[in-house]
Amino acid sequence: MFQFAHPEAFWFFTLLPILWLLRHWRKRKSPTLRFSDVARASGVRKSWRQRFSFLPDFLRLAVFSFLILGMARPQKGTRNLESSTSGIDIMLVMDISGSMKAEDFHPQNRLYVAKEVVKNFIKGRQTDRIGLVIFAKESFTQCPLTIDYGVLLHLVDEVRFGMIEDGTAIGMGLVNGVNRLKDSPSKNKVIILTTDGANNAGAIDPVTAAGVAQALGIKVYTVGIGRPGLVPMPVDDPVFGRRYMQVQSDIDEPTLQKMAQLTGGRFFRAKDPQALSQIFKEIDALEKTKIKVKEFWEFDERFRIWVLLALSVLVFELLFSGTVFRRLP
Known part of the structure; x- marks a missing residue:
């Protein structure tokens, strides 16, 4: 400029x-010499x-x-621009129980679609620390809070069925996520929990776990995955190969809603891949990092x-x- x-x-x-x-x-008024005849000087060339x-x-x-x-x-x-950011700490808590094999999100199963949506969500963040907890009958941390999104995306890809004994310990998954956030210095702490079932394992029930999150100022978004009613479930038979059975989709919506309400979050229901993708986009818009530019x-x-x-x-x-x-x- x-x-x-x-x-x-x-x-x-x-x-x-x-x-x-x-x-x-002033030049015109300056003294001059007058001559009676200047004809003889008319042919004189001017000097430089x-x-x-x-x-x-x-x-x-x-x-x-x-x-x-x-x-x-x-x-x-x-x-010159000076920017200061107030990052958000986010724990992704994913259900990897056997029911996530259901292929009502045709042509892929629920876990595959959930992983793809989660990866897109991670790629859309910039200065936030993000971690990953997975659960089935038990729960463990797949990735602690990190800003190394490359490592996190790789660990999301590594999530698969059979890593944990089958079951659905929603409360234990949430407590594990809370435990990873409780000592965080960040003012904004968020958990995004995705599941397709009802709690049937673990020593802590989901509402109690949500109460712990509320006490620590952690907001919980709960996302129920899957179509209601009968859904196709693949069964691998050693004799006849893979076949499909129709099983009842059972999501405990009242409990998921109560968990979100207790912590100031929201409950979402994703009945197809597009809805799940839109839900994560909405959460992404709700939990924006504050950037101050001077x-x-x-x-x-x-x-x-x-x-x-x-x-x-x-x-x-x-x-x-x-x-x-x-x-x-």
């Missing part, structure tokens, strides 16, 4: 034509001094012009070059006026 600190100085340019006219008026006699006046005007530009204080500005400009003064030019031209003008273009009174 380029600017003038005192643009009002440009009004002095209006004086330059006046000074030029005054100078020529006569041709450039205007140069001293021109240099004086240049001096005034450069001084005016210096008075206007030209400045070259550099824009803008300021640093200006480099450029008036010195114009003052130096004015002084240099003034020296040349005095030199020429006193020697080459010296006028006798």
Whole structure:
């Protein structure tokens, strides 16, 4: 950015034509020698001094012009931004129980779709610490809080069935996530819990676990995955190979709703892949990182070059006026 600190100085340019006219008026009033006949001098060619006699006046005007530009204080500005972020700590708590094999999210199963949506959610964050807890009959931490999203995405890909004995310990999964956040210095702590069933394992029930989260100021979003009613479940038979059975989808919505309400979060129900993706986009919009940006400009003064030019031209003008273009009174 380029600017003038005192643009009002440009009004002095209006004086330059006046000074030029005054100078020529004084020249016309200066003493002259009169001759009776100048016909004999009419054929005399003008010398180069006569041709450039205007140069001293021109240099004086240049001096005034450069001084005016210096008075206007030209400045070259550099824009600087200072940003401070208030990151959010997010624990993703994922159900990997056997019921997540259901293929009502055709052509993939529930776990596959959930992992893809979670990975897109991670890629959309920037300065937040994110971790991953998985649960079935028990629960463990797949990835602690980290800002290394590359490592986290790899560990999400590594999640698979059979890592934990089958079951659905929603309460234990939530407590594990809470335990990872309880010592966090962040002011904003969030858990996103995805499940497709009802709690049937673990020593802690989901509502009690939600009460612990509430006491620690942790917000919980609960997401129920799967279509209601009968859904196709793959069964691998050693004799007949893979076949499908219709099983009842059983999601404990009242409990998931109560968990979210206790902690100030929200409950969502995803009945297809598009709905699940939209839910995570909505959560992403609700839990935005606060970024404060302070803008300021640093200006480099450029008036010195114009003052130096004015002084240099003034020296040349005095030199020429006193020697080459010296006028006798």
